[in-house]
Amino acid sequence: MSTNDLSNSVIFPIGEKFESDYFKGTVWLKMLTPFGSACPIGNVTFEPGCRNRWHKHAGGQILLVTGGRGYYQQWGEPAKELHTGDVVEIPADAKHWHGAAKDSWFAHLAIEVDPDKGPATWLEHVTDEEYNQLQ
Amino acid sequence: MSTNDLSNSVIFPIGEKFESDYFKGTVWLKMLTPFGSACPIGNVTFEPGCRNRWHKHAGGQILLVTGGRGYYQQWGEPAKELHTGDVVEIPADAKHWHGAAKDSWFAHLAIEVDPDKGPATWLEHVTDEEYNQLQ
Numbered sequence: 001m002s003t004n005d006l007s008n009s010v011i012f013p014i015g016e017k018f019e020s021d022y023f024k025g026t027v028w029l030k031m032l033t034p035f036g037s038a039c040p041i042g043n044v045t046f047e048p049g050c051r052n053r054w055h056k057h058a059g060g061q062i063l064l065v066t067g068g069r070g071y072y073q074q075w076g077e078p079a080k081e082l083h084t085g086d087v088v089e090i091p092a093d094a095k096h097w098h099g100a101a102k103d104s105w106f107a108h109l110a111i112e113v114d115p116d117k118g119p120a121t122w123l124e125h126v127t128d129e130e131y132n133q134l135q
Numbered sequence: 136m137s138t139n140d141l142s143n144s145v146i147f148p149i150g151e152k153f154e155s156d157y158f159k160g161t162v163w164l165k166m167l168t169p170f171g172s173a174c175p176i177g178n179v180t181f182e183p184g185c186r187n188r189w190h191k192h193a194g195g196q197i198l199l200v201t202g203g204r205g206y207y208q209q210w211g212e213p214a215k216e217l218h219t220g221d222v223v224e225i226p227a228d229a230k231h232w233h234g235a236a237k238d239s240w241f242a243h244l245a246i247e248v249d250p251d252k253g254p255a256t257w258l259e260h261v262t263d264e265e266y267n268q269l270q
Binding site for chain 2: 062089
């Protein structure tokens with residue numbers, strides 16, 4: 001994907017490509033707060049088809065969708081389609097994943113809640129079988 | 136101001152007019168998180184010329200500018216002009232104000248840091264003399 005595809009609707013800096021086994025596909029990350037902030041905020045941009053592994057946050061996380069179309073799914077529940085302006089409050093220790101739709105880039109701010117409670121725990125990948133069922 | 140002037144670049148819900156002596160001018164507020172959240176986030180939209188009083192937050196605050204042109208000023212420092220995509224980390228207990236430029240609406244997300252530390256403390260208004268010196 002060319003980052004030009006993101007259009008002018010991307011309002012926060014896109015940052016650098018983030019090489020991580022926690023994601024399938026290409027993702028860009030820009031931290032908007034300094035290291036050690038009491039309220040860490042990252043701007044995360046997924047290419048079409050890109051998503052992260054199932055994972056959980058010790059203190060929870062809030063997603064603020066700033067562009068594109070994607071999904072959030074909590075373990076045991078159907079995936080929820082997300083669009084610009086949507087807000088997701090992810091409870092502490094809830095197993096979940098998020099990422100782009102197949103045919104759309106996707107951008108959200110990710111706010112870590114209560115970072116003192118500990119880091120994220122990364123689990124298995126979302127399989128192609130699970131992901132390809134989504135529209 | 137008609138809210139239509141805000142254009143399509145406003146990505147989070149604008150909410151309702153917020154009647155408060157803490158602001159001079161008309162402001163709209165939409166809380167994006169439920170009451171009692173560990174990470175309260177409000178979408179705040181100021182009409183041109185609108186600003187809040189000098190105030191401080193016991194745990195600090197983060198502003199994420201989503202549209203328009205405005206200002207942030209910390210006590211004893213010059214006002215800093217803000218545009219879409221800017222991020223301001225306001226330290227705990229730092230006396231400050233924020234608001235729109237004279238000729239522009241202004242929208243930011245306001246994230247309360249460490250809300251358990253206590254509420255905001257509201258102080259004197261920014262005088263017209265102070266405000267009118269800004270470009």
